Amino acid sequence: DHFTITTTKNVYQCRFLTVATGYYGQHNTLEVDGATLPKVMHYFKEAHPYFDQDVVIIGGKNSAVDAAIELEKAGARVTVIYRGADYSPSIKPWILPNFDSLVRRNNIKMHFNSHVTQITEDSVTFETQGVTETIHNDYVFAMIGYHPDYEFLNAIGIETRTNEFGTAPVYNKDTYETSVHNCYIAGVIAAGNDANTIFIENGKYHANDIANDILSKKQAPLES
Secondary structure: OOEEEEOOOOEEEEOOEEEOOOOOOEEOOOOOEOOOOOOEEOOOOOOHHHOOOEEEEEOOOHHHHHHHHHHHHOOOEEEEEOOOOOOOOOOOOOOHHHHHHHHHOOOEEEEOOEEEEEEOOOEEEEEEOOEEEEEEOOEEEEOOOEEOOHHHHHHHOOOEEEEOOEEEEOEOOOOOEEOOOOEEEOHHHHHOOOHHHOOHHHHOOHHHHHHHHHHHHOOOOOOO
16 A cells, blocks of 8 residues: 655655656667767767867757757857758747757758768768768767656556557546556656657646645555
């Protein structure tokens, strides 16, 4: 009738559990030669270490665009390689004009309809509509998407199902309770692989529904 949670700091017991581990715990895999080289990264933290470096960004959505803008501002030579034919409609509208301006001025080199075929210690090879090009490269940011840590969810016992967007946890749409009694999910993790349906702006309301459901159960707290 309760959960036992073991962390690196302590062991906790609780009657109710909410999992809000987000969407970015696991990055999608880049299936090309050289994808596991140390210079290939899937998370962007800061731009300044890449001053005067040749940087390739793989991807064309918000994470890729944000990184490209920051890297260009910090003095990196940025090339963006994106499989889409045009800018992604998911790019935040207040960011796109700045990025497009940098592309139009050639401050950022943008390649649409393109995909990377090989990465080496000092180069990146990509194909654009049947034409192959190799450019010098120091670092690669593969911003190709992320997904929740489904292994962690399954270890708890939370049921997951496959839909048109991929895998997603099963939960009550009104209370956010999962297939595990008294265990809830909150935030973007509830969207599964379709992260564009839940943001900070609407995900913050999950907590209110969860709290109301917990209060309705009127279970006594565990003794400390």
